[in-house]
Amino acid sequence: MSKNLVIVESPTKAGTIGKFLGKDYVVLSSRGHIRDIENEGKHGIGIDFENGYMPHYVIDEQKQHLVATLRNEVKKADKVWLASDEDREGEAIAWHLQQVLGLPEKETNRIVFHEITKTAIQEALAHPRTIDYNLVNAQQARRVVDRIVGYELSPVLWRKVTSGLSAGRVQSVAVRLIVEREREIGSFAASAQYRVTADFTGKSAEGKNVTLHTELNHRFSSREDAEAFLQSCADASFAISSIAHKPTKRSPAPPFTTSTLQQEASRKLRFTPSRTMRLAQALYEAGHITYMRTDSVNLSSLALGTAKETIIKTFGEDFHKLRQYHTSTKGAQEAHEAIRPTFIATEQAGVTAEQRRLYELIRKRTLASQMADAQIDTTRIEVTADGQAYTFVATGEVVVFDGFMRAYVQDTDEEKEDSKALPPMKDHTPLATKMIQARTMFTKPPMRYTEASLVKRLEELGIGRPSTYATITDTIQQRQYVKKGDVQGKSREVDMLTLKSGRITHETQTETYGQDKDKLLPTDLGQLTNDFLVGSFPEIMSYDFTAKEEEQFDRVAEGSADWVKTVDTFYKTFHPAIERIPKGKMEARLLGTDPQTGEPVFAKVSRIGPCIQIGTADGDKPRFASLEKGQSIFSITLDEALRLFHKQPAGPLMQLDGKDVVAGAGRFGPYIRYDGKFYSVPKGKEASQLTEEEIRQLIAQKDNRNQPIHEWGDLQVLRGRFGPYLKDPTGNYRLPKGVDAEALTEEECRTIIASSQPTNKKRK
Numbered sequence: 129m130s131k132n133l134v135i136v137e138s139p140t141k142a143g144t145i146g147k148f149l150g151k152d153y154v155v156l157s158s159r160g161h162i163r164d165i166e167n168e169g170k171h172g173i174g175i176d177f178e179n180g181y182m183p184h185y186v187i188d189e190q191k192q193h194l195v196a197t198l199r200n201e202v203k204k205a206d207k208v209w210l211a212s213d214e215d216r217e218g219e220a221i222a223w224h225l226q227q228v229l230g231l232p233e234k235e236t237n238r239i240v241f242h243e244i245t246k247t248a249i250q251e252a253l254a255h256p257r258t259i260d261y262n263l264v265n266a267q268q269a270r271r272v273v274d275r276i277v278g279y280e281l282s283p284v285l286w287r288k289v290t291s292g293l294s295a296g297r298v299q300s301v302a303v304r305l306i307v308e309r310e311r312e313i314g315s316f317a318a319s320a321q322y323r324v325t326a327d328f329t330g331k332s333a334e335g336k337n338v339t340l341h342t343e344l345n346h347r348f349s350s351r352e353d354a355e356a357f358l359q360s361c362a363d364a365s366f367a368i369s370s371i372a373h374k375p376t377k378r379s380p381a382p383p384f385t386t387s388t389l390q391q392e393a394s395r396k397l398r399f400t401p402s403r404t405m406r407l408a409q410a411l412y413e414a415g416h417i418t419y420m421r422t423d424s425v426n427l428s429s430l431a432l433g434t435a436k437e438t439i440i441k442t443f444g445e446d447f448h449k450l451r452q453y454h455t456s457t458k459g460a461q462e463a464h465e466a467i468r469p470t471f472i473a474t475e476q477a478g479v480t481a482e483q484r485r486l487y488e489l490i491r492k493r494t495l496a497s498q499m500a501d502a503q504i505d506t507t508r509i510e511v512t513a514d515g516q517a518y519t520f521v522a523t524g525e526v527v528v529f530d531g532f533m534r535a536y537v538q539d540t541d542e543e544k545e546d547s548k549a550l551p552p553m554k555d556h557t558p559l560a561t562k563m564i565q566a567r568t569m570f571t572k573p574p575m576r577y578t579e580a581s582l583v584k585r586l587e588e589l590g591i592g593r594p595s596t597y598a599t600i601t602d603t604i605q606q607r608q609y610v611k612k613g614d615v616q617g618k619s620r621e622v623d624m625l626t627l628k629s630g631r632i633t634h635e636t637q638t639e640t641y642g643q644d645k646d647k648l649l650p651t652d653l654g655q656l657t658n659d660f661l662v663g664s665f666p667e668i669m670s671y672d673f674t675a676k677e678e679e680q681f682d683r684v685a686e687g688s689a690d691w692v693k694t695v696d697t698f699y700k701t702f703h704p705a706i707e708r709i710p711k712g713k714m715e716a717r718l719l720g721t722d723p724q725t726g727e728p729v730f731a732k733v734s735r736i737g738p739c740i741q742i743g744t745a746d747g748d749k750p751r752f753a754s755l756e757k758g759q760s761i762f763s764i765t766l767d768e769a770l771r772l773f774h775k776q777p778a779g780p781l782m783q784l785d786g787k788d789v790v791a792g793a794g795r796f797g798p799y800i801r802y803d804g805k806f807y808s809v810p811k812g813k814e815a816s817q818l819t820e821e822e823i824r825q826l827i828a829q830k831d832n833r834n835q836p837i838h839e840w841g842d843l844q845v846l847r848g849r850f851g852p853y854l855k856d857p858t859g860n861y862r863l864p865k866g867v868d869a870e871a872l873t874e875e876e877c878r879t880i881i882a883s884s885q886p887t888n889k890k891r892k
Contacts, residue, residue, distance in 0.1 A: 133205035135198065135225055137212050140413040141244065145211070148246040154201065158212070162195055163187045163224050165275055173279040181272055181695045187228065193885075195228060202229050207237060209256065214240035214464065215421050216270075216685060217595055219263035226259060233258065243470045244415040266685035269694050273297060273677070276699060280706050284664075288714050289657055290733050294607060298592050300661055301674045302600050303609045305585060306577055307650045307658045316573035318641075321347040322354035322625075323569040326520050328366060328511060328559035333552040339562065340551070342511055342520035347569070351623060354566040357518070358627040364513035366520070366559045372508045376525075377501040380532035382425040382453040383466035383494050386594035387587045389420070392493070394580035395539040397485055401579050401598040407478075407486045408467070416477035417490055418468050421594040425453040425466045427497070434472045435498040442495075443534055449500040468494040492536040499532035507550045511559060524550035564627040570620075576647035579612070590675035609654030616758070617643030652738040652761045660714055665705050716741065720766040729769055731761035740769040754798075782820060789823055802827060840874040843881075859886025 132153045136142050139157045146155040166174035166186045176182040187195055202208055210225055212218040218240075226236050238259055239252035277297045285293040324344035332338045348354040384392070389408065390401040399407070408420035427435070432450065439448045453466070469477070469491045478484040504525050511520040526549045527533070577585070583597045592600055604610045617640035624635045650658070662669045677698065683689035716732035719740075727743040734741070736754060738761050743750035753772035755764065781789045781800065790801045798809040800823060807826045809818065818826075838845040843856045852869035854861040854877055861884045863869060 131206045132209060133201050133207070134209045134211050137218070137221060138409075138413055140410065144244050144413060144415045145249060148249050154205070156198060156201060158198070158221060158225060159191070159194060161188070161221055161224060162191045162198075162228055165271065173275060175272055175275060180692045181699070183268065183272055183275075185224070185227075190885075198225075199229055202231070209237045209239055209253070210259075211239050211241075211252070213421070214242065214419060215595055216263045216267040219260055220267040220271075223259050223261075223264045242464045243418040244412065245470050262685050262687040265691035266681050269684050269691040270681050272695050273698050276695075276702065280703065284706060284709055285657060285660070287711070288660055288709070290653075291735055293653075293657060295657070295661065296603060297668075297677070298596065298674060299600055299603045299607075299609075300658070301591055301669060301671060302582065302586060303604050303650065303654050303658050304662060304669060305582065306604075306610055306648050307655050309574060309577060310650050310655075313573040313576065318570040318573070320568045320570050321349055322351065322566045322623075323347055324354065324357065324564065324566045326361075326511075326564040327562040328520075329562050330368075330553075330557050330559040333554045336551070338551040338553075340509065340511070340522050340553070340559065342509075342522040344518050345521050346518045348566065351625070355625055355632065358564055358566055358625055358632050360516070361513070361561065361564050361627055362630050362632075364516060364561075366511050366513045366561060368509060368553055368555055368557045368559065369512040369519070370508075370510040371553060371555050374506045374508070375528075376504045376506050378504060378531075378533070379501050380451075380496040380499060380536070381493065381538045382451075383427060383468055383497045384490060385423055385425060385466060386421050387423075387583055387597060389467055389490070390583050390597060391580040392539060393486060393489060394578060396489060397482075399482070399486070400601065401583055402602045403482075404486065405598045407480075407483050411478055411483055411487055411490075414477075414479075415470060416474075416487055417470060418465055420467055422464065422467060423594055424455045424464055426455060426464075427453070427468060427494075428465055431465070431468055431472065431494075432498065435495060438473050439495060439499055443499070446529075447499050447531060447534065449498065451498055453497070466494075493538075496532040496536035499535060500529070502527060502531040502533045503529035509550060509553060522550055524548055561627070566625040568623045570641065576615075576644055576649070578647060582648060589671050590678055591671065593678065604654075605648075608651055609657060610648050611651055612646060613649050615642065615644035615647065615649070617641055652755075653733050655762060656714070656733050664709055665702075668702055668705065717761055719764070719769050722770065729766060731764055731769065733761065740764070740772055742773065781818070782823075784820070784823065784827075800826070837869050838872060838874075838877070840877075843874065843877055845869055845872055845877065853887075854881060856881060862887055 132149075134142075134145065134149070134153055134155045136145060136155065136157055137160055139159070142155045142157040146153070149155065163185045165183045174184050174186075176184060208229070208231055210222040210231075212221040212225075219238075222238055225231070226233070236258055237256040239249075239256050241248040241252045274297055278294060281295040282293060285295055324347070326342050326344070328340045328342065330338065330340065348357065381388070386405075390404050393399040393404040394401065397404075405420065408417065411417045412420050432452070436448050436450070467490055469487065472491065472494060475491070476484055477487045505528050506525045507523065509522045511522070575581070579601045582601060586592045586597065586600065605612065619638050619640055622637045622639045624637060626633050626635065667673055680689060680694045680697075684691045684694055716730035719729045719731055721727065722729050722742050725742065727748075730741045732739060732741055734752065736752065738755045738759075740753045740755070741750050742752075751773065753769075755761065756772070759768065781791050783789065784802065787803050791798065799806050800809060800818070801807075802823075805827075807823075809826075836844040836846055837852060843854070845852055846855055848860075852863055854863065858881070861881050863872075864880065867880075
């Protein structure tokens with residue numbers, strides 16, 4: 129009989145902790161949440177509105193066997209320790225375990241630790257506590273509010289926009305940010321100015337011939353003014369009028385929080401927020417880094433001491449500087465310590481290349497945060513001519529002492545120009561004009577969001593919390609409201625005036641502008657849904673309202689607000705707005721009339737995605753055509769829309785064996801319909817281009833895929849989307865890894881079924 133049972137969330141974490149504890153401990157995993165709010169039943173959406181919004185929890189069907197095992201182990205143990213993560217979600221998991229396993233409230237041993245090390249675990253075991261119901265209620269309030277929004281708003285979206293949509297309280301606001309930024313870029317009117325640069329030649333302080341690259345401290349609004357200035361420079365005598373040296377310093381960034389880790393991993397390693405969090409979770413559970421969901425930039429005294437030792441040993445004593453950072457993030461929660469290595473002296477950690485790269489990033493940032501400032505010498509040289517109103521300026525910098533930059537330099541989303549060292553020059557040195565150039569420069573629109581900059585903006589607005597950022601960026605893409613993609617640039621003319629050898633020449637060049645890569649772009653579906661939500665729920669979709677909800681959840685976590693009142697306040701604002709929504713669909717965008725049929729032509733989003741519709745349900749059966757890549761229902765013209773239908777035959781393509789073959793366009797591209805079945809057209813081809821032989825091949829290939837691999841009465845081995853599987857009257861069953869479906873016998877199949885659980889008994 130084991131004296132102690134420790135329950136954590138993940139098998140990896142259980143394995144790591146098990147290494148630190150002796151034979152008197154058994155460490156098991158709950159594999160995340162063991163129960164959730166019921167999806168449907170006597171409580172409707174699983175919430176008892178008549179009884180203080182009380183959620184009705186049920187054990188996950190797939191966790192029934194696990195719960196039975198845990199209950200059995202609890203009976204054997206003298207003491208049970210609940211060791212789920214230290215944030216609200218972890219506290220809720222511990223509470224659910226306490227409830228389901230029937231653990232006495234006062235005897236519950238809840239332990240938390242910020243890192244998975246032997247010392248931290250022993251310290252946690254020495255100081256157990258009971259369940260923190262403030263954290264549990266904060267998680268419960270968020271879960272209930274999100275459930276209400278999802279279940280009450282989704283049917284409205286099906287009715288008003290198109291079927292199959294879902295909405296989230298925070299995700300919808302994130303989509304709004306991206307839609308508004310895209311429209312801001314679309315309506316941006318660039319203004320042109322003339323930027324003047326000049327190259328001067330002269331002698332350096334060392335007597336060497338050097339070239340000085342400069343820029344005028346003024347921009348001209350018209351070509352005439354720019355040309356007049358260049359003309360005034362033709363006979364002017366230039367000289368250095370001022371040299372200023374200014375010592376500056378640059379300080380390191382603080383150690384990582386969840387948000388800054390996601391941002392920097394996106395910039396430096398090209399990881400998405402969700403990928404970063406998966407890798408960080410693996411590093412944490414293996415004991416390599418501290419807990420990865422935190423708002424804190426604080427470091428423990430132990431971490432400060434070991435960082436100092438490592439820096440002095442690696443770089444030298446001059447490179448160390450003790451820095452104690454303080455968390456100032458609005459609504460910071462569970463702020464214990466920043467994300468750092470558990471053992472800073474360990475240079476490499478992780479089992480995969482990606483884990484090792486992320487660990488290296490975390491370690492370098494942690495070390496840099498405790499290193500000396502970089503000392504930089506900034507030089508500014510001004511060049512003028514007698515009678516000139518403006519000054520040419522050259523700036524450069526020299527790193528005198530690299531300090532923290534020896535270990536790590538932070539990236540930003542902003543465009544930056546490299547600043548190089550300037551040659552040593554003397555004041556009043558005469559300079560010869562090599563070339564002066566005036567070139568049109570256009571103002572730039574705001575930058576599109578990347579996943580990193582979206583996380584940063586959400587944090588600035590107080591929307592979402594460390595545990596939700598990755599989920600937000602993932603969800604809005606999975607729901608196809610936003611996609612990550614590239615934007616094709618456009619061409620425009622650039623005017624260039626050049627003064628050389630006393631003569632001004634004019635040249636027109638072409639430049640590409642507006643090009644973007646790997647940015648978050650709103651889809652037509654995202655824009656349409658956003659327009660409906662903002663128009664119908666202006667208060668709930670406001671950034672302030674969403675941020676105040678987060679603050680309210682924080683107050684519940686602190687114990688200064690009641691979770692039921694928090695939910696009730698939200699519901700009394702949200703539910704009446706739902707009831708005010710009029711019936712009927714949103715009006716589609718009317719493009720005009722089809723000249724052949726006289727029927728109206730609409731651009732809309734339907735179940736097949738963004739499309740064009742000719743006709744209405746009141747008349748003959750409407751015809752549909754999917755949009756092509758790069759087209760949008762918000763900008764497509766009538767002519768462009770009608771051209772889409774020219775590629776689709778109005779009637780059947782042909783007849784096969786007395787049955788029509790009909791072309792169509794669906795959500796996943798063009799298809800043909802034959803004998804009540806649908807067959808996808810190969811990529812790069814149109815349905816109208818297919819020959820009779822190619823159509824017969826398409827039909828045969830799909831029909832063969834649908835044939836069983838083996839069949840013994842009501843037992844079949846079938847081909848599925850994710851590979852072969854077994855099917856009998858009791859359900860569908862996965863094949864064990866490495867099993868050859870073609871070589872299976874009936875006896876082997878029945879053995880697999882007898883020792884497995886069916887996979888198709890899932891919640892709706």
